[in-house]
Amino acid sequence: MCGIIGYLGGKPAKNILIDGLKKLEYRGYDSAGICVLEKGGFIINKKVGPVASLEKALKQEKIEGVIGIAHTRWATHGVPSERNAHPHFDCQHEITVVHNGIIENYQALKKILIKEGHQFSSETDSEVLAHLIEKFYRGNLETAVSKALALIEGSYGLVALSVKENKLVAARRSSPLLLGIGKHETFIASDIPALLKYTKRVVYLKDGDLAIIDAKGYKIKNLNGQKMDRQVEDVKMSAAQIEKKGFKHFMLKEVFEQPQSLNNLLSGRVKDNKIKLSVKVGPKDFEKIIIVACGTSWHSALIGKYLIEEIARIPVEVDYASEFRYRQPLIKLTDLIIAISQSGETADTLAALREAEKQGAKTLGIVNVVGSTMTREVGSGIYLHAGPEIGVASTKAFSSQVGALLLFALYLKQEKHEKLDPRLLADLKRLPAIVEQTLKVDKEVKKIALKFKNTDHFLYLGRGLNFPVALEGALKLKEISYIHAEGYPAAEIKHGPIALIDEKMPVVFIATKNDLSEKIISNMQEVKARGGKIIAVVDQDYGYIAKLADYLIKVPVVNKLFSPIVNVIPLQLLAYHIADRKGLNVDKPRNLAKSVTVE
């Protein structure tokens, strides 16, 4: 959940590194640091806070060195501080390292190193790497890094630099790293956006790879020194794709990108009244599905359960990846494990997937980030193609995940030789246009948001497919506006939450028409009778609801199966506008990072 960028070439490294860090801030932003090799010594700068603070501090510095590494951090071991910010050093300042991941045995290693005379200056696990590499350094950085890594338990994406050699050595285990190949220059980064301005030619490192970068180019070996062949790939994403495109925040841009992201998802996959997916599993290959995911992706998994069970009539279990991996799950060879992840790097989801693979189950990934670890480990998958999601709060990835699950449910039905309703498929193709129309609620939702910016609590209620939408609405609100919010299946309120309702409690009902509408209306009456303020998301025949609700948000009428994708939009916008009105940092909410690559 931190960001790494390294550079070796013919230009001064400083500005390239700072620029790369800015593009990586969404991975972590409590402190940032840079180290440039110049005239046989290190020039080091670290600052607490956003990359802008580091940039400001370095503005007047004339640093000409052409080799350097930099890092933006999201604290795991040790508070955010300059001491704990990367790059880290050995005592003599001869070796420096930036590191993502967790060194699980760092305490044991630190004890030994301290006994040998090493003095530590931070509380981090990462600093152990710098000391260990220095301990093994005999004039060859590559050998020293390999020897150090042989002792490491845990995960790393790291780049090391020595004052004595004009080279960078990088290594990866369970934390992403890729090389950017330029003309007489090589970049190394944890994520593509850091490189895009300079090159589109990249090499993804695999677990166990060691990359050695010098003026001649790069070599990739394994930790035993054997040469590894890795393909150079062309990145299709443009730099413009990751700009804000005139929106105030990335989150708002991403909410408004949903017609496009859904279009990308569907394109080529609904054709000739058929669903075309290049997955390697069909209904004959398994008896039950278990979906594992975290956070917002877990909410889409819950919707997936409703969709797959209703459409394909195959039983589905949904589990938090973090629970699944540790509860000795009962996995059968006849189970299909689906992992859902925007980033494809979430540590718990990866671990759950590996557990399932170890036990011989078939696996499928529903992932957005192309080339991410999950996509490389999974049996087969469905890419979302939603484009980069920079706002920490997941929005367009959610709707595309639900869309992908819907496609998969229809695909399973089709592969069971059951007929798909051509009208449903035609409606599905129109979904991006319907979402475009839904986004018109923005103005109305903004007005409603104004009234609730000083509220302390919110309840979100929905039923059936829209119960997970209620959970997602509540999660969006709490993560970016810091307002306490909870989602429930509407019928559950009488079993406890109704005690919370008074005139200070706004309750958002997802009340679009379906088989359970009558029941939702009676839940609304219960809330109204206790003075709660009702915000209702409705589509048609809402006459009676209009009498009960204090605020109505009208969305287009769609097939019930698509309703979560449409209904989540006003909830994303409500959270956004409340947080924006409160003047909060919507794209980078406190204590959160975009991808959670540690448990």
Ligand code: F6R
């Ligand atoms: C919420 C949010 C998180 C992520 C969760 C899983 O807005 O973004 O809850 O959904 O950390 O991340 P991925 O989908 O990358 O595995």
